[in-house]
Amino acid sequence: MSSMCIEYQRDRGIGLIIVIVVLAFLLTVGVALLTVISAGPKISGNIRFQEQAFNAAEAGFDAAFMAIEDFFTGAVWTSFDGQYLVNPTGIDLPSDQNNYFRRLTDEEILSRLESLASAGGPYSDGSGIVFYKKPFILDMDGNPDPKYTYTVFLIDDEAETPTADPGDVIMVCIGAVETGGRLTTSRLEIELAIELSGT
Numbered sequence: 001m002s003s004m005c006i007e008y009q010r011d012r013g014i015g016l017i018i019v020i021v022v023l024a025f026l027l028t029v030g031v032a033l034l035t036v037i038s039a040g041p042k043i044s045g046n047i048r049f050q051e052q053a054f055n056a057a058e059a060g061f062d063a064a065f066m067a068i069e070d071f072f073t074g075a076v077w078t079s080f081d082g083q084y085l086v087n088p089t090g091i092d093l094p095s096d097q098n099n100y101f102r103r104l105t106d107e108e109i110l111s112r113l114e115s116l117a118s119a120g121g122p123y124s125d126g127s128g129i130v131f132y133k134k135p136f137i138l139d140m141d142g143n144p145d146p147k148y149t150y151t152v153f154l155i156d157d158e159a160e161t162p163t164a165d166p167g168d169v170i171m172v173c174i175g176a177v178e179t180g181g182r183l184t185t186s187r188l189e190i191e192l193a194i195e196l197s198g199t
Contacts, residue, residue, distance in 0.1 A: 046184070049177050052148065053186035056136060056175025060150025061188055064130045064171060072194070079194065081166035084156040085128035088112050092159040101155060106174045106185035110151060129153045133176070147178045157191070168193040 071077040090096035091104075091112070101109060110133070117132030130152040135144035151174045158164040173188040 049179060049184035050186060052177045053175040053184045054188075056148055056150045056177065057173040057186045057188045058175070059136045060131060060134070060152045060173040060175060061171065061190060063134070063136070063150070064152040064173065065192075067130060068171075068192070079166035080154060080156070080169040080192075083128065083154055084159070084169065085113075085153040086156075086159075087116055087127065092155050094160060101172065106176070106187055107183060109174060110176065110185075113151065113153070130171075149176050149178075150174065151176070 068077075077083065084092060085101075086092055088099055090099035091101050094100055097103070099112075104112070113129055113132060116127040117129055132151050133146075133149040134151070135146050135149050137145045137148040139145040153172055155170040155172055156164060157168065157170045169192050171188075171190045171192050173190070175186045175188075177184045
């Protein structure tokens with residue numbers, strides 16, 4: 001009788017261990033599922049902000065292209081010579097390890113351009129910046145929303161070569177979306193060239 005009682009208690013103990021293991025497994029699966037489900041809105045929000053930043057960069061390209069086209073049409077410019085961003089010193093030089101614009105994040109570029117930028121229109125201050133943090137979306141009251149901006153500047157793609165060509169340029173457009181102290185950016189680089197008549 002006593003051996004049957006001991007065996008029954010041992011079986012009950014094993015059953016309890018199995019129940020605990022199954023519950024632990026189900027809890028782990030549940031927590032993992034909750035983590036994945038709760039990450040979904042965050043990921044979709046990041047994708048939405050990235051798309052908005054890209055749209056801002058495209059809007060910057062469109063606005064800057066029209067402004068530059070007006071400069072050439074109105075004979076204000078005859079080439080890109082002297083219209084390039086050259087400050088901070090070395091920002092356009094590929095051999096400069098600190099300032100070359102492709103080695104900088106968008107946030108670093110915007111921070112470095114802040115001291116050069118003015119609130120005026122394109123090239124109003126001669127800094128080489130076409131637009132700096134220009135809002136392109138209106139808020140609910142119909143005012144420009146400073147959370148959605150674009151910055152555009154021109155880079156001489158032959159800045160370090162002795163035979164620079166003032167007939168072409170790299171236009172850099174940085175779109176930015178600022179939400180809750182967080183900045184999401186997107187950068188476009190487009191090469192522009194002056195179209196010569198008859199070609």
